[in-house]
Amino acid sequence: MTPTRLTLASLCLIALLSTGLSAQTDAAKPKSFKGVDCATLPTRLETTECAEANYQVKTIYLANVTTQIEANEILVAVRNMADPGIKIYLTATQNAISFGSYPQEIDRMQALIHELDKPRKNFRLTYTVAVVEDGKTIGTQHFSMVAADGQRTTLKEGDKVPVATGSFSTDNAASQTQFTYLDVGMNFDATVNSIATGIAIKTKVEQSSIGSTSTIANVTEPIVRQSVLETVTIAPLGKPLMLGSIDVPNSTRRLDIDVLIEQIK
DSSP states (O other), rough: OOOOOHHHHHHHHHHHHHHHHHHHHHHOOOOOOOTTGGGSSSHHHHHHHHHHOOOOOOOOSSSSOOSHHHHHHHHHHHHOOOTOOEEEEEGGGEEEEEEEEEEEHHHHHHHHHHHHHHOOOOEEEEEEEEEEEETEEEEEEEEEEEEETEEEEEEEEEEEEEEEEEEETTEEEEEEEEEEEEEEEEEEEEEEEEETTEEEEEEEEEEEEEEEEETTHHHEEEEEEEEEEEEEEEETTTEEEEEEEEOOOSSSSSEEEEEEEEEEE
């Protein structure tokens, strides 16, 4: 027999066929995504296949959230930072966030939630209201309350004074008078926020008392004397800060109001 001679073209064709068969064989083999961070894969298709292959469901319970607003803010932050295809749900009654993804993404989302779910700092606010006459302090009152970082806190001390707002009568009933009640005494309203240079405090201090009476439309009404101080300022921790001073009309007296903010450990 005469031996078959292979030309260069034939050899190239055989090589191409062998390469194609090898590629088809490799493509037929299922890819293993075990232990792979799907976010590092080069194509979106591979990332999706990897995520589906390693899909897990995780529920994280929020330990320091006390309001629905706080839980919603954490949910929005996690949803915006995660892959848009990941489903994330908030169970408000359980203070829990549930989501499904591959392990590495779950770890990243869990770390973000724990970073945001931190306990609020608590502060003790001590207000001092001093009555000064002719340069001498003749009376001092102290009022103390605890405020959480970022939360509004109020304190009231005094009386509720009834004030007639109107009256009416019918053919079959006696005249009836309607009343509302005024808070008379000391009222404090404060919101604190911790910042790098101290504590930002928004506060309102109100002192009121009953003076003389006035008759309006045959109804005797009390006249309420009132001093109000409302301010937003930066206060240092552990040092008293003068919020303001109010002169009392028709007298030589004034009210000095300061606040001392201490962090509760």
